[in-house]
Amino acid sequence: MDPRIVIVGAGPAGALLAYLTSSRGIDTLLLERQSDFSREFRGEVLMPSGIRALATAGVDLERVAHCVPERAEAYLNGRPFASIDTSLLEPPLPTAVSQPELLEALVELAEETGHFELRRGTTVRAVARSSEGTILLRTRRVGLSGEEEIRAPYLVGADGRGSVCRKNFAANIKNRSTPLDIVWFKMPYPVAWKESRARFEMGRGHLMIVGRSAEGLLQMAWIILKGTYGDLKSRSIEEWVDEMSRYTDPELAEHLRAHRHEISRPFLLNAVADRVIGWSGRNTLLIGDAAHTMSPVGAQGINLALRDAIVTANELIPTIRNGGDLDAAAARVESRRGPEIDLVQRMASIPPHVVMGRTPFHELARRTIARVADTRLGQRRAATVMSIFLDGVTRVELEV
Numbered sequence: 001m002d003p004r005i006v007i008v009g010a011g012p013a014g015a016l017l018a019y020l021t022s023s024r025g026i027d028t029l030l031l032e033r034q035s036d037f038s039r040e041f042r043g044e045v046l047m048p049s050g051i052r053a054l055a056t057a058g059v060d061l062e063r064v065a066h067c068v069p070e071r072a073e074a075y076l077n078g079r080p081f082a083s084i085d086t087s088l089l090e091p092p093l094p095t096a097v098s099q100p101e102l103l104e105a106l107v108e109l110a111e112e113t114g115h116f117e118l119r120r121g122t123t124v125r126a127v128a129r130s131s132e133g134t135i136l137l138r139t140r141r142v143g144l145s146g147e148e149e150i151r152a153p154y155l156v157g158a159d160g161r162g163s164v165c166r167k168n169f170a171a172n173i174k175n176r177s178t179p180l181d182i183v184w185f186k187m188p189y190p191v192a193w194k195e196s197r198a199r200f201e202m203g204r205g206h207l208m209i210v211g212r213s214a215e216g217l218l219q220m221a222w223i224i225l226k227g228t229y230g231d232l233k234s235r236s237i238e239e240w241v242d243e244m245s246r247y248t249d250p251e252l253a254e255h256l257r258a259h260r261h262e263i264s265r266p267f268l269l270n271a272v273a274d275r276v277i278g279w280s281g282r283n284t285l286l287i288g289d290a291a292h293t294m295s296p297v298g299a300q301g302i303n304l305a306l307r308d309a310i311v312t313a314n315e316l317i318p319t320i321r322n323g324g325d326l327d328a329a330a331a332r333v334e335s336r337r338g339p340e341i342d343l344v345q346r347m348a349s350i351p352p353h354v355v356m357g358r359t360p361f362h363e364l365a366r367r368t369i370a371r372v373a374d375t376r377l378g379q380r381r382a383a384t385v386m387s388i389f390l391d392g393v394t395r396v397e398l399e400v
């Protein structure tokens with residue numbers, strides 16, 4: 001195949017965009033360094049905004065393993081202060097999804113189009129733009145010796161945090177980093193929790209987000225301000241669990257201790273949040289985390305990546321078909337997506353300070369939140385803020 005568009009990275013942004021371009025008859029080559037999607041852990045919570053992005057692209061979530069929480073709970077200093085039966089809420093609800101299955105489903109759909117090729121196990125080592133504007137990629141494929149060269153008339157860099165495409169094509173990066181350490185792991189789901197739960201436990205400098213994963217395990221995310229527990233890398237997982245269980249409610253603490261030897265996929269993450277200013281250049285565009293790396297706080301990254309793919313498809317597909325100005329179309333992607341990214345990143349940087357700050361002021365703020373969470377006015381205010389994280393800020397619909 002002589003591709004019209006080459007996409008680097010088969011994460012949510014690259015895989016959905018590749019499906020959309022190929023399904024509209026545009027020959028698309030997708031390059032992915034992993035041979036197996038389950039080897040790259042990216043988090044698994046889809047918000048309604050991401051679920052709607054998949055729906056507008058015609059991708060049915062029923063194709064993949066997923067889990068909708070039946071109860072959402074909030075705890076302060078180990079005590080419950082809010083609990084909601086989620087069947088009373090308007091669907092779609094935040095949903096835990098198996099990301100490897102979702103990505104497999106997207107590339108399967110793309111493969112059915114006859115205009116798509118996925119090269120797994122292919123790492124892009126370097127990218128450059130020739131004087132005529134063609135993009136040259138040097139790649140290395142698992143099992144082959146030496147490097148290959150690919151010539152791309154148009155390149156979309158969807159290669160996530162640490163993007164090679166960004167390194168070559170982005171000059172200006174705005175850092176919004178929140179200094180957080182995040183510990184992720186899965187363990188057996190508590191037998192006593194009959195329904196699937198999503199729980200937020202905060203206080204005493206800690207935030208814990210707990211939920212049932214798509215495969216029925218307990219997914220834990222323990223978030224602390226960087227440095228408050230020393231160098232986490234030098235501690236064993238048993239030590240992390242002991243420390244965590246000091247901050248949760250007693251029932252969860254007991255579960256953590258009892259199952260500390262059955263932990264799977266432990267992962268220590270340095271939270272990063274930033275945004276490239278100038279996503280596009282001559283014949284290139286960055287989307288998803290490559291354009292705006294999202295911290296896991298607020299579970300926004302997958303959703304924003306999927307929404308970027310929809311807007312990119314809206315802009316690039318008609319322009320490629322009609323032979324218009326692709327660089328102008330790519331510039332519109334950033335101007336349509338930028339306001340949402342900026343607002344979400346700003347909002348996501350607030351909760352860690354309020355939730356984990358250790359001053360008396362932060363403790364007072366947390367107690368006030370817990371008190372007003374029970375009032376009608378408090379719930380209305382919370383709903384307004386939450387709608388940014390749940391529904392997004394701008395209207396994103398597939399138009400092609």
Ligand SMILES: Cc1cc2nc3c(=O)[nH]c(=O)nc-3n(C[C@H](O)[C@H](O)[C@H](O)COP(=O)(O)OP(=O)(O)OC[C@H]3O[C@@H](n4cnc5c(N)ncnc54)[C@H](O)[C@@H]3O)c2cc1C
Pocket residue numbers: 008009010011012013014031032033034040041042043044045046047122123124125158159160161162163164184267269287288289290293294295296299300301302303304305
């Ligand atoms: C631990 C963790 C938990 C998270 N939890 C959530 C959550 O619950 N909800 C949420 O919405 N967001 C979450 N996020 C953020 C979210 O995962 C990202 O924002 C999202 O995956 C970005 O999608 P993307 O397609 O832009 O990039 P990615 O998902 O990062 O995909 C990029 C792809 O490019 C490939 N790649 C990279 N470099 C190269 C190269 N040189 N050559 C070829 N291929 C390459 C990678 O293998 C990868 O498959 C989490 C992130 C992490 C790290």
